[in-house]
Amino acid sequence: MEVAAAFRWQAEACARLGSPMYGELLHRVADAVAEGDPVVRAVLAGHEQDPGPSALALRLAGSVHRVVLRGRAPALAHHYPSTGGRWELAAAWPAWREVLRQHQAEITELLRQPPQTNEVGRAAALMGGLLHVVAATGRPVRLLEIGASAGLNLRADRFRYDHADPAGAGWGPPDSPVRLPGAWAGSPPPDVDVDVVERTGVDIAPLDPTTEEGRLTLQSYVWPDQAERLARLRGALAVARDVPAPVHRRDALSAVRALALREGTVTVLWHSVMWQYLSAEERAGVETEIAALGDRASAAAPFAHLRLEPLQRTPGEDREFLVLLRQWPEGEQRVLGRAVPHGVPVRWE
Ligand SMILES: C[S@@+](CC[C@H](N)C(=O)[O-])C[C@H]1O[C@@H](n2cnc3c(N)ncnc32)[C@H](O)[C@@H]1O
Numbered sequence: 001m002e003v004a005a006a007f008r009w010q011a012e013a014c015a016r017l018g019s020p021m022y023g024e025l026l027h028r029v030a031d032a033v034a035e036g037d038p039v040v041r042a043v044l045a046g047h048e049q050d051p052g053p054s055a056l057a058l059r060l061a062g063s064v065h066r067v068v069l070r071g072r073a074p075a076l077a078h079h080y081p082s083t084g085g086r087w088e089l090a091a092a093w094p095a096w097r098e099v100l101r102q103h104q105a106e107i108t109e110l111l112r113q114p115p116q117t118n119e120v121g122r123a124a125a126l127m128g129g130l131l132h133v134v135a136a137t138g139r140p141v142r143l144l145e146i147g148a149s150a151g152l153n154l155r156a157d158r159f160r161y162d163h164a165d166p167a168g169a170g171w172g173p174p175d176s177p178v179r180l181p182g183a184w185a186g187s188p189p190p191d192v193d194v195d196v197v198e199r200t201g202v203d204i205a206p207l208d209p210t211t212e213e214g215r216l217t218l219q220s221y222v223w224p225d226q227a228e229r230l231a232r233l234r235g236a237l238a239v240a241r242d243v244p245a246p247v248h249r250r251d252a253l254s255a256v257r258a259l260a261l262r263e264g265t266v267t268v269l270w271h272s273v274m275w276q277y278l279s280a281e282e283r284a285g286v287e288t289e290i291a292a293l294g295d296r297a298s299a300a301a302p303f304a305h306l307r308l309e310p311l312q313r314t315p316g317e318d319r320e321f322l323v324l325l326r327q328w329p330e331g332e333q334r335v336l337g338r339a340v341p342h343g344v345p346v347r348w349e
Helices: 003-016 020-035 038-044 056-069 089-102 104-110 120-137 152-158 212-220 227-242 252-257 280-296
Strands: 141-146 160-163 179-186 196-203 247-249 266-272 303-312 319-328 334-340 343-348
Touching: 003 020, 003 056, 020 038, 020 056, 020 089, 038 056, 038 089, 038 104, 056 089, 056 104, 056 212, 089 104, 120 141, 120 152, 120 160, 120 179, 120 227, 120 266, 120 303, 120 319, 120 334, 120 343, 141 152, 141 252, 152 196, 152 227, 212 227, 252 280, 266 280, 280 303, 280 319
Parallel strands: 141 196, 141 266, 160 179, 179 343, 196 247, 266 303
Antiparallel strands: 303 319, 319 334, 334 343
């Protein structure tokens, strides 16, 4: 797809997925590309053949957002909702273009990175599933997350989930910096106490949420007019300061292969929206290792596989963001509920 068309496609997707700001902005960038704007063309030079899935438009928008969040573009910050500004395309465009001109070298460098996000809303699905695991086993929890990004959701037990109906019900510390109003609907997960004794993540491109760089990267790829997503993320970054959860640079298969069960605890392998990035061999390898862990599990050392992934319930059906749980030593796989791409709300079945 040629560059202007790719930006228009992304603009439509952003508008549909809740960012009117990027809907307008990316159309404006597409116009600039089509008009041969020298500033825009200079920044995008060399990317004319980038494949669609590499999301050039989101990389560019995220790079400019990063400059804004770092406080290096005060005139543009005035127009970005993520820095307290008010978006209006006609007023913002000259400042946006000026940031491309002034920060061309930095933005060219940033464009090499793939967008990297960690969706805190998905904790609503994972945590609800974990409550089922704890209700069934009564054991302290060891968590391993594959494709964990910054590992924010490894602190899911420190977030607050409010049930939409009945209103007022929910789970988690009411004073948590992460509050997910209307996170759950349908049949509520069991209301049990959870003791997480180990939290470990792996990712091929991990981010460290305890560093300024890591925090900036995570925020820069959130669309600036999505106030709820940003608030959740910023809350989770605050929790991450107090609750350690290392994320190691490691691929999913080797991490699951190295996983051992421990008596007196339940070992939980969980993941969200990462399965599609694995090769067919890696997926098959992870499934084999999970089956082997299941065979080794016992009442004293149980094991659970919990996931939120876009999957089909049966072949031929549309994909849904399903919350799936399988527990060993016994237990069939169950669909616990379904969510939306960014997690909330989750409807429990
Ligand atoms: C869309 S992100 C989701 C991150 C996080 N699970 C969430 O829901 O916010 C997918 C993540 O999978 C990671 N990833 C991709 N391939 C991987 C692999 N083979 N092993 C481990 N992590 C992988 C990426 O680096 C990225 O952090």
